[in-house]
Amino acid sequence: MTSSSPGNSGPNDAINALVRNVVKTQYEDLSEGAVDATKTFFLDAFGVAIVGTLAPGVPETLGLLGEWGGKAESTVLVSGERLPAPSSAMMNSFLMHNQEFDPVHDLAVVHAFTTVLPVALAIAEAQGGVTGRELLTAVALGVDVACSIGISSRSPMAHFRPGTLGAFGAVAAAGKISGLDRATLTHAMGIVYSQICGTLQPHTEGVQVNSMQTGFNARAAVTAISLADRGIQGPTEVLEGRYGYFPLFEGKYDVEDILANLGSIWQVEQIGHKPFPCGRLTHGAAEAALILKERHGFMPEDVDEVEVLVPPLPYRLVGRPLDEGTPSPQYAKLCIPYVAAVALLRGTVFITDFWEERLKDPEVRELASRITAIEDRTIMDQNVMVPQRMRIRLKDGTEHELTLDQLLGHPDKPLSRDQHLEKFHACWAAGARHLPDSNRDRLAELVDGLEDAPSVEEIIRLLVP
Numbered sequence: 001m002t003s004s005s006p007g008n009s010g011p012n013d014a015i016n017a018l019v020r021n022v023v024k025t026q027y028e029d030l031s032e033g034a035v036d037a038t039k040t041f042f043l044d045a046f047g048v049a050i051v052g053t054l055a056p057g058v059p060e061t062l063g064l065l066g067e068w069g070g071k072a073e074s075t076v077l078v079s080g081e082r083l084p085a086p087s088s089a090m091m092n093s094f095l096m097h098n099q100e101f102d103p104v105h106d107l108a109v110v111h112a113f114t115t116v117l118p119v120a121l122a123i124a125e126a127q128g129g130v131t132g133r134e135l136l137t138a139v140a141l142g143v144d145v146a147c148s149i150g151i152s153s154r155s156p157m158a159h160f161r162p163g164t165l166g167a168f169g170a171v172a173a174a175g176k177i178s179g180l181d182r183a184t185l186t187h188a189m190g191i192v193y194s195q196i197c198g199t200l201q202p203h204t205e206g207v208q209v210n211s212m213q214t215g216f217n218a219r220a221a222v223t224a225i226s227l228a229d230r231g232i233q234g235p236t237e238v239l240e241g242r243y244g245y246f247p248l249f250e251g252k253y254d255v256e257d258i259l260a261n262l263g264s265i266w267q268v269e270q271i272g273h274k275p276f277p278c279g280r281l282t283h284g285a286a287e288a289a290l291i292l293k294e295r296h297g298f299m300p301e302d303v304d305e306v307e308v309l310v311p312p313l314p315y316r317l318v319g320r321p322l323d324e325g326t327p328s329p330q331y332a333k334l335c336i337p338y339v340a341a342v343a344l345l346r347g348t349v350f351i352t353d354f355w356e357e358r359l360k361d362p363e364v365r366e367l368a369s370r371i372t373a374i375e376d377r378t379i380m381d382q383n384v385m386v387p388q389r390m391r392i393r394l395k396d397g398t399e400h401e402l403t404l405d406q407l408l409g410h411p412d413k414p415l416s417r418d419q420h421l422e423k424f425h426a427c428w429a430a431g432a433r434h435l436p437d438s439n440r441d442r443l444a445e446l447v448d449g450l451e452d453a454p455s456v457e458e459i460i461r462l463l464v465p
Contacts, residue, residue, distance in 0.1 A: 014152075014255045015238040018145050019185050021262045022172045027137045027451065034266035035451065037411075038140045040420060041103045041271050043447045045113045046077070046463060047427035048102045051277075051351055052095035053078045054431050056329065057208045065091055074122040078432060080464035085122040086222040089170075092118035093218035097162070098211040099351055100333045101277035101427070105143075105270055106385050106410055108150025108165070109157055109280075109313075112271065114214045115166025116142035119221045120173040124456040130177055132446075132453025140268050142173030147267035148258045149239065155251035156382035157313065160198030163213040164249060167196045170221035178225060190234020192217075192224035193245060203317065206331025273409035273420065276349040278333040281314035283409070284388030285340040285373075286349050288402045292392055293344060295400075300344045300363075302394045306371040308336055309389040311379040319373035322365060329354040337371035338364065340390075351430065434465055 030038075052058070062076065065087040072082035076091045083091070096102050096114045104111050120139050124130035146169025150161055171192045175185040196217055202210035228234065239245045239255075246253045276286050285308045293300075310319065318334045332338045332354055341364045342353045352358060376389075389403040406413045415423070421444065428440045443462040446453055453459065 013237045013240045013244070014259060015186065015189050015236070016182075017259045017262060018148065018172070019182055019189065022141045022145065022176055023180075023182050023185060025137070025141055025263060027133050029263060030137065030140055031266055031269070033269045034140050035136065037266075037268045037271055038136050038143070039447050039450050041113050041268070042117065042136075042139070042450065043424055043444060044103050044273060044420065045096050045117050046443065046447075047424040048099055048277075049077050049092060049095040050431040050463075051101065051427040052098045052431070054351065055098035055211070057098070057212070058095070061094060061212070062091055073126040075125060075460050075464060077460075077463045078435075085126045085226075086219040089118045089122040089222050090215040090219040092121065093166075094212050094215040097214045098208075099277045100211070100279055101274050101351070103271050103273060104280050105147045105150065105267060106272060106280065106407065107270065107383070108147040108267070109161050109383065110146050110150045110165045111162040111214065112143040112146040112166060112169050112267075113139070114162060115218045115221065116146065116169045116173045119170035119218050120177060121456065121460070122222055123174040123177050123225060125460060127177065130456045132450040132456065132459070134177060135456050136450050138173040138176040140266065141176055142169040142171075143268040143271065144262075144266060145169045145172040147270065148255075148262075149245070151267070152246075152253045152255040152258050153250040153383065154253055156316075158200065159249055160200055160203065160210070160213050163198030163217040164196045164245070166214050167192045167217035167221050170218055171224050174221060174225045178229060180225070180229065184228050186236055186238075187232065187234040188224045188228035189238045190236055191227050191232060192221050192234075193238045194234060195220035195224065196245075200317070202330075203334060206328045206334055208328070208330055210330055270411055272407075272411055273415045273423070275409050275415060275419070275423070276339070277351045277354070278339050278349060279318050280407070281310075281318040281385055282334065282336050282339040283407050284308070284310065284314070284386065284404050285336045285371075285390065286343040287408050288388065288390035288404055289340045289343040289392075290347070292390065292400050292402050293347075298392075298394055298400075300367060302396070303344065303367065304370065304393045304395045306340060306393075307391045308340065308371065308373045309376045309391075310336070310373055311376055311384050311386065311388070312382050314385060314388070315373055315375035319375065321372075322368040326356070326359050329359065332359055335368075336373040337368040340371050341365075341368040350426070435463075439463075
């Protein structure tokens with residue numbers, strides 16, 4: 001199915017094949033790689049949620065949700081409040097995304113776990129009796145739905161895809177846990193489509209609500225599942241109808257290969273780590289800066305200027321200069337000059353580099369003023385992140401260059417097991433000081449054997465006081 005115009009009838013809409021695959025697939029149908037990847041990014045997502053408690057806006061958001069009250073059916077991670085499932089899903093998704101540290105599918109440009117996992121946890125806990133194997137299967141399927149839709153696009157991204165596609169994936173996962181049949185799950189997809197939201201304007205301005213957009217869609221997904229389960233009907237031409245997702249949100253698309261490979265190619269195997277807590281599109285600049293500095297032994301004060309040649313997508317979204325005044329944390333995380341300057345000066349990039357006192361650092365600002373992102377107009381694909389090339393000129397006239405054909409953390413260039421655990425431990429140390437280290441180690445063990453965990457509640461217990 002290749003199209004840039006609407007009009008497919010309900011039975012032929014691509015959503016039907018995706019829903020059918022979700023309903024019929026069992027744990028035994030997952031590939032070994034899909035199981036391993038799902039477990040890996042469970043732990044990664046829990047880690048970034050823990051450190052997400054330190055981000056601006058968290059106390060205010062949690063306080064508001066608590067004031068609204070409601071049925072105490074699902075748990076907010078790390079702090080332990082019990083809220084209605086839509087509220088806990090929204091809050092946990094916000095925690096997972098607000099540090100820009102959550103796992104991502106580079107080609108789809110979707111942080112799928114960030115919406116799928118909180119919704120699956122909320123529904124599973126509210127329902128009760130859900131095993132680790134059931135949760136694992138549901139999340140793997142939800143990630144598959146979200147990312148399959150994302151990589152089908154052939155147009156430049158013009159909205160906040162982690163939110164919109166995360167919503168579809170979250171409904172798939174929650175519907176699997178709830179045991180919805182095909183008709184009911186299709187209606188749930190239509191109901192969530194009637195609510196999905198996400199714009200790149202907060203991303204462009206670098207404001208906090210940008211990282212809440214996955215949470216808004218997580219809340220919408222729980223609502224959709226609950227309404228569909230009570231017989232409410234939604235539209236069925238969700239993706240390819242006249243006013244479906246592809247025509248309105250994406251434009252040109254091609255889903256033929258995706259649908260042909262459902263159940264044999266698992267998109268969760270293409271999810272990657274984010275080694276730095278900043279926009280994925282800035283990671284090439286950080287990685288290249290660290291490699292060149294280590295390889296050639298120069299110091300930050302030796303640098304005269306830096307150019308970072310990037311494809312259209314990163315140039316458009318994170319090629320912004322560091323303007324006068326102190327940037328917001330969100331703006332700095334989405335700014336190539338700032339991230340590259342931090343990497344050169346501090347030898348890494350961590351969450352503390354986006355705290356207020358660090359954002360005011362004149363040394364970082366001065367170096368960032370000599371770092372420029374340049375658009376590589378020879379690259380015609382509007383959705384790719386690589387290749388990225390860095391050229392550093394030193395004050396003595398020496399020049400060093402490096403081209404990255406893939407970013408660190410991608411499945412083709414993965415973090416090692418030790419690096420994966422090092423990141424998780426660092427997040428735990430920063431955000432979970434009120435929890436015993438024994439919980440940290442037990443959580444890692446439990447996730448490693450998730451298919452044998454008797455209940456989801458065992459996971460939750462290790463993540464709250």
